[in-house]
Amino acid sequence: MEKQASAGRVNAGGDEKTRVLHRLDVREGPTGDGDDLDATIGVAIDVETTGTVVHLGTIIELAIRPFRFDADGVITDIGPIYSWTEDPGYPLTPETTAITGLTNEDVAGQRIDEAEATRLLRSASCIVAHHAAYDRPYVERRLQGARGLDWACSFSQVDWRSRGFDGRNLGYLLQQAGHFFRPHRATADVDALVQLLRHRADDGTTVLAELLGRMRAPSWMVYADGASFDAKDVLKARGYRWDPDRRAWWTEIADDARMAEEFWLATTVYAAGCGARAMAPRFEMVTAADRFL
Structure with a gap:
């Protein structure tokens, strides 16, 4: 070459x-x-x-x-x-x-x-x-x-x-x-x-x-546990995908994007009146050893 x-x-x-x-x-x-x-x-x-x-x-x-x-x-x-x-x-x-x-x-x-x-x-x-x-x-x-x-x-x-x-x-x-x-x-x-x-x-x-x-760099798997059915369109538009096994919308974000994602979810999916069945999303850290599985 x-x-x-x-x-x-x-x-x-x-x-x-x-x-x-x-x-x-x-x-x-x-x-x-x-x-x-x-x-x-x-x-x-x-x-x-x-x-x-x-x-x-x-x-x-x-x-x-x-x-x-x-x-x-x-x-x-x-x-x-x-x-x-x-x-x-x-x-x-x-x-x-x-x-x-x-x-x-x-x-x-x-x-x-x-x-x-x-x-x-x-x-x-x-x-x-x-x-x-x-x-x-x-x-x-x-x-x-x-x-x-x-x-x-x-x-x-x-x-x-x-x-x-x-x-x-x-x-x-x-x-x-x-x-x-x-x-x-x-x-x-x-x-x-x-x-x-x-x-x-x-x-x-x-x-x-x-x-x-x-x-x-570590990243985060974000699971919008308990999100209401009405939130599916905004979640999908933001890049979330549906996991039928976990029965939750999820996405992966960079480590430095976590704070912004937490704020967006708090105001868009988990705020009062949004109908969420959980208090907050779930974050799981991902590294190169367990990514893409």
């Missing part, structure tokens, strides 16, 4: 007539960037599955690529890619094959090396996925020895718009960064993620640096 490509910028001027896309080529070895003396290990991860609900589906492909990064969030070295397919024990549906590109022949008799995959994940200080809320439950269900590690999500924990990108789809982000690839296979998605983590903003900060800052 060339240093120039990894440090590219999104053209926000809008006056270009032609854009050239380069085939994604993530190469193993030193990147030529950053300070590797005190570098830390991270891993990029992706899974392909037979379903979108973790208790109904199973992993059929797992890809992991370790990398080293310095204190500024600059990737200094890229490790080899590890990839396994796994036979789910039943035929793949045509829909699964269409989405993942995997066929019954690709997975027949195959098995994930559980010990090696667990070792790789446990060797890292952070596990990065583009949809951690999707990948993490599947991974921890399959690799029980890799539970409780620190996860980060490049989809939800990066302010892509402020970096000049539109949307958050992995393939679309990569195109805007000047590359194309074959999406949806786990190995390709992992390499696309590594490339994006190296991308720099105009001030020189990498996507990984922003992501690590968000990962390390």
Whole structure:
């Protein structure tokens, strides 16, 4: 991977007539960037599955690529890619094959090396996925020895718009960064993620640096317990989602946003006359070790 490509910028001027896309080529070895003396290990991860609900589906492909990064969030070295397919024990549906590109022949008799995959994940200080809320439950269900590690999500924990990108789809982000690839296979998605983590903003900060800052900061799960039915529209408009198991509206907020959220809830949802069946919301602290579950 060339240093120039990894440090590219999104053209926000809008006056270009032609854009050239380069085939994604993530190469193993030193990147030529950053300070590797005190570098830390991270891993990029992706899974392909037979379903979108973790208790109904199973992993059929797992890809992991370790990398080293310095204190500024600059990737200094890229490790080899590890990839396994796994036979789910039943035929793949045509829909699964269409989405993942995997066929019954690709997975027949195959098995994930559980010990090696667990070792790789446990060797890292952070596990990065583009949809951690999707990948993490599947991974921890399959690799029980890799539970409780620190996860980060490049989809939800990066302010892509402020970096000049539109949307958050992995393939679309990569195109805007000047590359194309074959999406949806786990190995390709992992390499696309590594490339994006190296991308720099105009001030020189990498996507990984922003992501690590968000990962390390605690956040809060807010449950609007006992909120009246009439409050559903204002809660939804503020970004709350309904949890049918807890029977409560919930959202996740940054640590420094807690005071403002408490005030908003007190005046909008729990004030006299609002019909709430509880005195106040419930706040639960979340860290990288238990986020996205």
